[in-house]
Amino acid sequence: MADKTKNKKHEPEDEDEGPTRPGLVRGWSKKVVPPTQTLGEEDLSYLINISKSGLEQLRDDVGRNRAPNKLDLQYMYIGAPGCEVFGKGLATNEGLEMLSVHNSEVGDFGAQAIADALCTQKGLREMNFSSNEIGDAGARAIGLWLRGSTTIETLLLTYNHIGEEGGVHLGSAMCENRSLKVLKLGLNDLGDVGARSIGEALEKGHPLLSLDLGSNGVSNDGAEALAEALRLDCPLQQLVLRINRIGDDAMRPMGLALEINKNLWELDLQGNSLRDESMDYLGPGFGENHTLKRLNLEDNFLTDAACKTLLHVLDKNDDLQLRELKMKNNLLTSLMVTQLDLYMRTHVNDLKQKRKKDKEERRSTRASSPGNRTKSKVGGF
Secondary structure, eight states, X not given: OHHHHHHTTTOTTOTTSSSOOOOOTTOSOTTXXXXXXXXXXXXXXXXXXXXXXXXXXXXXXXXXXXXXXXXXXXXXXXXXXXXXXXXXXXXXXXXXXXXEOTTSOOHHHHHHHHHHHHHHHOOOOEEEOOXXXXXXXXXXXXXXXXXXXXXXXXXXXXXXXXXHHHHHHHHHHHTTOOOOOEEEOOSSOOHHHHHHHHHHHHHTTOOOOEEEXXXXXXXHHHHXXXXXXXXXXXXXXXXXXXXXXXXXXXXXXHHHHXXXXXXXXXXXXXXXXXXXXXXXXXXXXXXXXXXXXXXXXXXXXXXXXXXXXXXXXXXXXXXXXXXXXXXXXXXXXXXXXXXXXXXXXXXXXXHHHHHHHHHXXXXXXXXTSXXXXXXXXXXXX
């Protein structure tokens, strides 16, 4: 019975069980949260909506550094006025490291209020603005904050209304920022102009590691700009360009980049307009690349001929690190799908065996090193 009670300690509806604490299912309210109480992360996970008085209490707690260092306000629907209230506390906060306002009806004005507050907060590492109908004006405000931030590492802006102008603001800000590592902009409308602006920031040495530009109306021009950044061996490790309008011509510079690049380990080109000609350009890159681990070519227009070309170059790569190859929903016959699956399963198994062998050799080398032998003798003595 004791174990049963212990397992249900996070269920606020069972008021008779577990330790007594305010029931926060209805929001952050002064009626259930005394001003003297410091709220923990477990309490915050139960917040669904928030009252005006509760938002003011949250503002005060954040401003006095009495809130946790991670604050998740997703689905709270605080709106732009709520962001303005909350921002006043955020501006004087010193300990907050993660903030999410995902799907909270923030809009451009709310994004500006939060971004303005973050300009003085200086400690945030992760910010989630996704699903908030933020447009170019909001992106501009976020860009101004991004320019001066030295701590932000993850910025999520998925599913908003950011267009070309907003993409330019963000790309320009990245030219001055050196802390951002993850940028997710999927389901916006940056187009080639926005993609090119971000590509230029990468060319200038921005240390971004992960970039998601899926579903942004990017065509060959934008993809070629990003390929040029990869050719210059920028630090980017993950590039997502799924569901765009990228065609065969953009794969020529992409293939050349893959021959040289030593950092990229995931490339997602699902849902574009790639045909067999693209493999003629990508093939040499795959044949020389020794870092790529995940490749997604699903939902394109590749036939058996392209797949044969791909398998041929992959098989000649003596140091191929590819672990995952997705090619569903192309124009492949069932026989070719079977051959591709067999090749990848065999290759992945070979990689595992090679890693195991290398690990054993390293262990053996360390055990037989002079330093270890000396320690053994001293210990034995």
